[in-house]
Amino acid sequence: MDIDVSETTRPNRAEPADQTEPATGVLRYSAFTDDPAGGNPAGVVLDASGLDDTEMLAVAASVGYSETAFVIAQDVAARRFTVRYFSPLAEVAFCGHATVALAVALAERLGPGEIVLDTPVGEVPVATRVTGDGAVLATLTSVPTRSRPATTGELDSALAALRWTHDDLDPALPPHVAFGGNDHLVLAATSRARLADLDYDFDGLAEVMRRHGWTTVHLVWRESPERFHARDPFPVGGVVEDPATGAAAAAFGGYLHALGLVTGPTTIRIRQGEDMGRPSDLLLTLTPETPRSRVAGRAVPIV
Known part of the structure; x- marks a missing residue:
């Protein structure tokens, strides 16, 4: 079952979204913070299965954040997702803050727990849990350093x-x-x-x-x-x-x-x-x- 993003798309930043932006459900999160005015903003596209490289780059450029994470394939029952990352200028092999943003977005929709991301650099497990104040904490385990x-x-x-x-x-x-x-x-x-x-x-x-x-x-x-x-x-x-x-x-x-x-x-x-x-x-x-x-x-x- 694919994740339905039709009810979860949020507008770009505080001002109205650019009307030339591709018609793709882009979520916007700020990672490594509990304040939207802090942290590092990331775009998240929960279903990018219909986008090619040029289109994903165009979305990332339109969003304008340092990176946007794109889920290009998914097995929701297994909580496993194939992900690619794009900056406004080029594809990036791995992005930590967009991974955290994606994991929190998924936990909010699927519930907390373990997920696995298949990235261009390899398998990246991410654990999510709800903290005492109700926030979601995501912990990624990197490929070997x-x-x-x-x-x-x-x-x-x-x-x-x-x-x-x-x-x-x-x-x-x-x-x-x-x-x-x-x-x-x-x-x-x-x-x-x-x-x-x-x-x-x-x-x-x-x-x-x-x-x-x-x-x-x-x-x-x-x-x-x-x-x-x-x-x-x-x-x-x-x-x-x-x-x-x-x-x-x-x-x-x-x-x-x-x-x-x-x-x-x-x-x-x-x-x-x-x-x-x-x-x-x-x-x-x-x-x-x-x-x-x-x-x-x-x-x-x-x-």
Whole structure:
């Protein structure tokens, strides 16, 4: 049985929807927040079985968010869904915040529990449950993560585009390229002030990222071993910055594994989006026994 989206489609943002938007049921959620004015907005199309690549890209561009998730096949009885993700400019192999948004939308319609998403990078299980205040919490389990030191060429080209120097980097957290479904350059800033001052060359960084195949540059500052602040430039998706990046959080788990910082069950709280006025909270859970990251957050409809 397919999910009926005819009664669940919500208008785009607070203003009337663009009348040129394709006649497709697009839901809009903000992920990693319980406030529609915070978090990272994502589009969700619960039945995209009749759309081709060009049409899905057109919908994503019309919605205008950093990503929109499209369910292209489904087995509702088995709670299994095939998903693709599109930014306004191109398809993205995996997107964490759109996964959380989709999982919450499905839980609201099918009830909480386990679902499985078949994504371009592999199988991604997602657990949903209702919290004490009635909100839905979604926890995705990433594909196996990995991380390697960034090369000198990768680092120098990225720093030049960011307008950072080597002195802006925390020597205790070396630059890496980390994977949690797609690749992200991880750079740790020496201070919260350095992280807050983000003024980069949009076209220059986009070119560097396309050359190396990075989805975002994951900029972090370590407040404590259990709490990090993050920012994620996303020029390759046509977006200056992502307010919350679940895929980068999953990759960051691989980074922490590679540095030997996961010696037991570990919970990391990531605060993102604060400097752009859309505060977001991501919960990253790691264990030494598995290279998979668990990334949890809420999502709320944007009406």
